[in-house]
Amino acid sequence: MTVSEFDVGPIARALNVHAASYAIGGLQDIRKRLRGYSKRPSSDIFTSQTIRPHWAFHYGGRTELQFNIGLEDIAGEPALRHGVAFSFEPSQSLPSIDVLVPKVGLFNDYLRGHPEAFPDMRMWHYRGRVQSSDYPASPIMTDLVVPGPFVFLGKRQRVAEIDYDVILADFDRLLPLYEYVESGGHESPSVKVPKAAFSFQAGCSTDRPSGTTASLAERVLNISLRHNLMQAALTCRLIAQYGAANVADEHASGSGTKIDVVLQHAAGEFWYYEIKTAHSPRACIRDAIGQIMEYSYWPGAHEASRLIICGEAALDDEGAAYLRQLNERFRLPFAYEQIVLEQ
Known part of the structure; x- marks a missing residue:
């Protein structure tokens, strides 16, 4: 399958079906509780309103930290990303990014407080069509919180080897982050982040950004x-x-x-x-x-x-x-x- 032929729609709908046995399957119930809605806004994670050929986000996610899947072009080969994202691109449903700014602050607080929560995930971002390199899960830089950029935390899979259980298990792991952000930081995470006991392991980073080319x-x-x-x-x-x-x-x-x-x-x-x-x-x-x-x-x-x-x-x-x-x-x-x- 080429990049142009890729369609996330069937994957999004399959995830809706498989989610019944995962905590993320109750996302809309969580949103109902957090928002104080009188009824559940949807029965599915993704709906026809939030599924596009090359990406999808959870219903209601335009003004939230959104659960997101989408096409990634890796050296001309299609890969599927899955994780959470902030989309700072203004639209009819998001005329201003102001509603997202305090949520970015809460996202950053959570990652500072739980630096070991997502060691196997990476972050990357887009400015227009320019994609950054991958970097470890970390607070979002201030210069990205402006109209336009898309910031992502998660993983990728080859489209020929999609594992729905991996995606849904990772969504479950990201759910406490979502709840913390969308509750205004007042709600304790529903899942405890595992903590490794102190055990000294020597070693220093070799990929730390250098200042040699900085002004x-x-x-x-x-x-x-x-x-x-x-x-x-x-x-x-x-x-x-x-x-x-x-x-x-x-x-x-x-x-x-x-x-x-x-x-x-x-x-x-x-x-x-x-x-x-x-x-x-x-x-x-x-x-x-x-x-x-x-x-x-x-x-x-x-x-x-x-x-x-x-x-x-x-x-x-x-x-x-x-x-x-x-x-x-x-x-x-x-x-x-x-x-x-x-x-």
Whole structure:
């Protein structure tokens, strides 16, 4: 089958039938409850109003985080995407994207709070007809939340090997994210996200975006890029000092979050590093302190022997006095380290 001959309609209708034994089969009942409707808006996930030849989204999804399937052209071969998406393209049913903006905020909150929820899924986006490369599940960048782009989280399958159970099982996994977003963040996820116990595994990212081709303005103002550069500089320094077998970045905390950098300082003794891009040490400490304490002390986490906040600014006398008081009065093992980047 060529890309031009592909039609998602039969797949969407088959998913409606197969969904009866999955939680996603009750999507319209969930929407009825969340919206306070007097009756269920539809009996199906996808309807004739939301199915097009090359894509489909759930009934009611135009103004929501939408469950979406669609054609992906991979090197001239058709593949089927499945997952959730925000479509920021204005239309008659979505004259303004303003209704989606707070939902993007909730989407981002959920992914920050559950960074291990979708390790096997990827995100990508379209600006017009230009498709981005794939990247790990992460908060949506602000510059994408404008009229036009389409942002997706999910997977792809070859159209010759469609597995409906895989699609529906992945929809079930995404359902707590949908419920969190569409309930305004007030409803607890209906499915607990599995949390892996802390077990140190050395290793640092090799595909982290580089700043070598970025302009000076991007290197200074792009927070995500800045964080990546600081993380790379820190891991390189720690590896040089302690060896690659003792350093890991984006390491699972054991409580459903990820630690920027973990150093195995001695057998069974770990130091946690949290990187912040604020311009003052006080702002870095303020932003980091809650996160880094959660990494060490939240139920299920592994307690660190040292909690290190990292920023670009040098620690001043007041900041040093504050951390010293936390160390001495509350016996909290805080420290601060400066990371200096070349401009």
